[in-house]
Amino acid sequence: MGQNGVEDEVRKFRVLPACDDEHGGVIVDMKEPMGPSVFQAMLKASLSQWKLEGKKGAWIKLPIELANLVEIAVKEGFWYHHAEPRYLMLAYWIPETKIAIPANATHQVRIGAIVMNDKRELLVVQEKVGKFQGTGIWKIPTGILEEGEDIFAGATREVKEETGINTEFVDVIAFRHLHKCFFDKSDLCFLCMLQPVSFDIHKQDSEIEEAQWMPFEEYADQPVVQNHCIFKHVKNICLAKIKKGHAGWTPLPITSLFDEQISYLYMKQEGLKL
Amino acid sequence: MGQNGVEDEVRKFRVLPACDDEHGGVIVDMKEPMGPSVFQAMLKASLSQWKLEGKKGAWIKLPIELANLVEIAVKEGFWYHHAEPRYLMLAYWIPETKIAIPANATHQVRIGAIVMNDKRELLVVQEKVGKFQGTGIWKIPTGILEEGEDIFAGATREVKEETGINTEFVDVIAFRHLHKCFFDKSDLCFLCMLQPVSFDIHKQDSEIEEAQWMPFEEYADQPVVQNHCIFKHVKNICLAKIKKGHAGWTPLPITSLFDEQISYLYMKQEGLKL
Known part of the structure; x- marks a missing residue:
């Protein structure tokens, strides 16, 4: 050498x-x-x-x-x-030039699951933990996406975990964007319609106090649903879905331009052709 | 004492x-x-x-x-x-019970801005930095939301920064969900329609190589738009918007149940009443 x-x-x-x-x-x-x-x-x-x-x-x-x-x-x-x-x-x-380091992640992503059966009953839960604990409010199942999880997968997983109900993903019908949820981070919550394919409830013990199929009118009659913005919207979306088949956005698999990675484009399919 | x-x-x-x-x-x-x-x-x-x-x-x-x-x-x-x-x-x-610490943020959020003028020209840019650098591809302006920024605000800000064009937000018409974008974090990109209210381009020097109003057909004739999934979808969405007024989702301000914080619910307004 x-x-x-x-x-x-x-x-x-x-x-x-x-x-x-x-x-x-x-x-x-x-x-x-x-x-x-x-x-x-x-x-x-x-x-x-x-x-x-x-x-x-x-x-x-x-x-x-x-x-x-x-x-x-x-x-x-x-x-x-x-x-x-x-x-x-x-x-x-290292260089003398402007720093071009990508920013840190800024958002958590959650799903809310609207699951209705043929008898116009909505799948609802009462939560044991978090802000709804002890309020007696019947709400739709919600949960946080896991790392790398797709919205459609997270929605069916959360419903299964909280209630034992098997579902098929239908579409996303709205999303809510909220800031300063935890420290300075923001939250995106996607409201999803799911079709139940099983009906016997087995509730999760750790997080869920009660779970049931509730007649839609009974859900809608809760004071919180009558008086509160987001609950009223969810109710109206359900009604529109029941009455008119209000169409949401469905995921289309697409490949990236720069590698073969699959991602999903959520959009209204009707009236569009590839 | x-x-x-x-x-x-x-x-x-x-x-x-x-x-x-x-x-x-x-x-x-x-x-x-x-x-x-x-x-x-x-x-x-x-x-x-x-x-x-x-x-x-x-x-x-x-x-x-x-x-x-x-x-x-x-x-x-x-x-x-x-x-x-x-x-x-x-x-x-501290307790002996199951850890209930909220997860870290998992997503960055970006916007893509579709801005068309009355002459059916699309506002497009060539980027100086990132993956599109040197490809010669004309693309719509895109950018990352800042901490606590709303989608409609981020979309108008990015268009202004990159091209100098003033716009009004119209609606969100699709979003893409992609994983493992930077480290193990995911990306949500919201495709937004914006209405231009000024027309003289002043491009950003640091990130933008060129910017122009491009006849829509010329944009659509680029090989990448003809051959590539996401570009084809963007093209079809533009066409549907031009021809039929394809409606997207618009933000409704709502208050939280637990505090007075304003958030936005993005949804199709038509056919729904509060």
């Missing part, structure tokens, strides 16, 4: 192992424990190296077990990008 | 200042610098105290300047809840 080879080896040793991302940046996925001073030396060397290479964004993913290295990364100029229970992602912008 | 009073004083000194949240928990908003060992002693004392008081979730908001305290909080059993550039939020569940 010549002199240059040795220098390369030394440099390789001193630079943190990193993968290139798709946007001209590098990602360090820290997995092994490391002392703060070693980490600091390697991080300084890495930043110099990445700068020479013309890299743009630099990312460090630190598992929670390596919380002792957070302070060092911050000292070297990294800031927090996002965190999940088991890791913290830090970011750094 | 009696013996109990002194003990109370000592205890008060040793416990971190915290506010109650709305769900039976406590929030510590750390602002002043503190040594790791003092922080650790106070955090231990605080957790004992909160347990006695029957508190549920405990939150610590650590500004990035106090990154030296992250390791201590993790040692005492806290995990990461979320992070923004300037702070890290840590969480801990």
Whole structure:
């Protein structure tokens, strides 16, 4: 090994192992424990190296077990990008140009499920936890989408979990956009129509106090439904659906322009052709 | 001051200042610098105290300047809840019961803006940055919602920023749901119709290579529009809008059941009455 080879080896040793991302940046996925001073030396060397290479964004993913290295990364100029229970992602912008690091996620997404049977009964629950606890209000099942879950999948899953009822997704008929729901994050709630394909209720013990098929008129007669905005709208949507087959939006699978990933476009199908 | 009073004083000194949240928990908003060992002693004392008081979730908001305290909080059993550039939020569940801490945000929200003038010309741009850079593709203006921003506001803002055109929001006509867009986060993109109220283009230099009013047929003749799923759908939606006034969803302001906060319910208004 010549002199240059040795220098390369030394440099390789001193630079943190990193993968290139798709946007001209590098990602360090820290997995092994490391002392703060070693980490600091390697991080300084890495930043110099990445700068020479013309890299743009630099990312460090630190598992929670390596919380002792957070302070060092911050000292070297990294800031927090996002965190999940088991890791913290830090970011750094290397060039002199305007920072072009994508923003963090801003929304949670929920579904509300309207499930009606042929007897004009609505599937409703009373909740054991959260804001509706103890209010005696009969409401439609609602829930938060899991990571990477589609709206149609989340709606059928939540109805099954809370009430034991099997359903088929029909369409999305409205959505609500609400801000400052938890910390500074926003909420999008998609109101979905579902067709029941089973009818025996087995309620979830942990979150649901009661569940039943309730005659639609009885649901609509609740004071909260008569007096409150969002409940009145849900009632009117149900009525429009019963009377006139009010059409919502259905998901069409589409592929991305840049890769083969499938996503869904929700829209009114009627009157449109591909 | 009696013996109990002194003990109370000592205890008060040793416990971190915290506010109650709305769900039976406590929030510590750390602002002043503190040594790791003092922080650790106070955090231990605080957790004992909160347990006695029957508190549920405990939150610590650590500004990035106090990154030296992250390791201590993790040692005492806290995990990461979320992070923004300037702070890290840590969480801990005190009772023996199932953890009921709300999930982190999972989605970014974007808008795509369809702006057509009376001459059947579509407002289109070529982008300087991102995936479309250098492709020569003429596309509709798109952009990410800012924190707490409404869809109708974000759509008019993005069109103004990228092209200088003033618009009025008409309706949302579709949305696309895509997963694994950045790390494990998902993306919801709302396709909006906007009515132009000014016509002289002043393009944004930083992100936009070119902007123009393009005859709709010329836009539709681009190979990417003829061959690609999402572009074909956008084209068909434009055509349906031109020919038949295809109605989308419009935002209705509604108040929350539990507070006076305004949110928006997007739905088809026709055939529904409040």
